[in-house]
Amino acid sequence: MAYDLVLEDHVLARQRVKRTQRPFSREVAEMVRYAVGYTSRAFVSFGAPIPLAGIDPESRRAVLDLSHTVMRAIGRAYKVLPTAVVASAMRPSTTRRELEQRADALIETLRASGVNLGVTSGAHALDAALEPLVSRGILVVNRGRVRVRNRNVLRYYARSIDHLLDSRPRR
8 A cells, every 4th residue: 555645644754763652642633733634645556466375384484485575566566656756856955856857767767677656757746746745844845946844754755665766686
């Protein structure tokens, strides 16, 4: 499953950075604050069935190999959305044109890898993602420049496609 935006993005980003959890009631109150005007899309992708015949459930190696197979299959099926592309291409401060060029380069890299793209170009990514990221207080557009306002939440969205950009060899 992939989402353009998730309601709890600010809460999840803070937990990853501080490695602490606040009382649930405070987290719910924060999510309610961000829920005003909240809209998002969800995408569900299905891959081919993974055969389990011949896998020995008592063998640690077989179970580990199966887990790697499942993770790779999930990674290949994951839908790359505009918010993730913009978040990944973003720098602390940039012009819209520079951001569009970086997004185009990122999309080409992803396309060459054969991933499940939900975006066609850098311009498409910016058109779809910039306003929602600005309205959520994650980015700011001022005098022709796009600036990061909340880097932890932006990283949260960028990390959603890190597995597709990781150049380390896979097993």
